[in-house]
Amino acid sequence: MYLGKLCKYSGDCNVYQNKNKYIKNPVHIVRNVFCNRGIKGWAACERFKLYEAGMPVPDELIPNG
Numbered sequence: 001m002y003l004g005k006l007c008k009y010s011g012d013c014n015v016y017q018n019k020n021k022y023i024k025n026p027v028h029i030v031r032n033v034f035c036n037r038g039i040k041g042w043a044a045c046e047r048f049k050l051y052e053a054g055m056p057v058p059d060e061l062i063p064n065g
């Protein structure tokens with residue numbers, strides 16, 4: 001349950017979809033640190049910053065850069 005704190009890009013984002021091969025930690029941990037955490041988590045995510053800026057988001061990019 002994330003009470004509206006789910007990143008709005010989760011449907012497109014390969015990290016949230018567990019399709020980013022550069023993610024080394026279990027995906028549920030990454031989701032809890034970044035994606036399901038509201039603005040605190042999203043603002044720390046390099047992918048989120050690019051999505052927000054309307055820029056291309058490289059497939060290989062992970063939340064902490």
Ligand code: SF4
Nearest residue numbers: 007013015035045048
């Ligand atoms: S917080 Fe980052 S990693 Fe998570 S869904 Fe949003 S853009 Fe993707």
